[in-house]
Amino acid sequence: MSLRILITNDDGVDAPGIAIMADIAHAMSDDVWIVAPDGNQSGAGHRFTFGRELSFDSRGPRRFAVTGGSPADCVVAGMTHILGDRPADLVLSGVNAGQNLGDIVNCSGTAAGAREGVLQGAIGIAMSQSMDYEVSHKPDWANARRYGAEVVSAILAAHDGDDVFYNVNFPFCTTEEVVGLTAVAHQRFSRSPIRYYPSDNEGQFFMAIPETPQPLDPAADFEVLRRGNAITVTPFALQQTHNGALKRLGGLSLKRS
Template sequence: MALRILLTNDDGVDAPGLAVMAEIAHALSDDVWIVAPDGNQSGAGHRFSFGRELSFVEHGPRRFAVKGGSPADCVVAGMTHILGDKPADLVLSGVNAGQNLGDIVNCSGTAAGAREGVLQGAIGIAMSQSMDYEITRKPDWSNAARFGAEVVEAILAAHGDDDVFYNVNFPYCGTTEVTGLAAVAHQRFSRSPIRYYPSDNDGEFFMAIPETPLPLDPKADYEVLRRGNAITVTPFALQQTHRGALERLGTIGLKGR
């Protein structure tokens, strides 16, 4: 049976990376649907727009934007309404313009789209095309376009019943320089990479990632992507309970009880 695929992103329904993701999806199935934000939702994380009315804007057959919606809003609206009684088997989120690595995944709207896909009963895969921001802020989509469908097929073949979503990053290099597909852990930074960053406008500031916290694990996603030119894939568990801490907490109690 053909896969039913739902696409979303956090760069907006008209983003070039979503067009690349549509090409990837159509290489896998003819049953492809798009429900994406109407504008940029980068850094939105897993935010839901509770208490605020949303609406659909139809952009063509099987292609919808959610006005003011987050990636998580879009996946829920797609899975529980647009697709009716036949929700998607696979949710693909991206392709994001820029890498989503390490702890940055915690605030990534791209990652949230894939995560919510799993919470809604599908397999979820987030995809990002890395860039060297010191050289350009215009992505080269060649690696995502060339290898994306093959990466999805490899993940689906290995998936099993794991309660995870997958985070994929394509390296910033020529297609002939890609060294393969590497399954790696995510980089746990020594501190949050997100910092206050002053604006040139008096009294204003930004949230930004001015530098990467060190040290970096040479076997984790950040360095394997950057130095190894590999396509990285990391499975993120949805069951986040830390078993060791849970066991230690089981030994505590209240004084006098």
């Protein structure tokens, strides 16, 4: 039986990265479905749309846009309704325009698509094409195109029922300069990178990432991608309980008067 693949993203169903992800998926299977937001949902994180109706817009065979929906909404709709009695074996989220590294993954709609895929019983892989924003705000998709299917196959071969989703970033270099595929930890920043950023319009402001918190671990995803020209893959655990803290809290009690 062919691998059933569900694709989503947070840049929107018409974004160029999702077309690349479809090519990656079709290199592995002929059973590929796309369920993605009708517009940009970057930074949506794992938000669900509760208390407001959503709708589908058919964009062709096995291709649907969810009006106003988040990536997590799209995965739930795909896995529990659109794909019928056989949900996807693999959820691919992306390819995102821009890197998703370190603690930024916590607010990433791309990452949330893969995470919700795992919560729904599939293997989940988020993929992002990094950019050098000082050079251009338009990504060069060459590395995602060249290596995407091979990266997915390598992850599937290593997967052993782990309760994780995988976060992949392709470096901004030529395809010839890519040194390989490297498994790394994510960069835990010293503080949140999300900051208040003033607007030129009086009384208005933005949420932005004006700078990267320092210091950076040379062995973590941020620096390995930026300096090493490696494709990085990081497994994120869905069981988030901190066992050390859980143990320390085991002696908690209430004072009885």
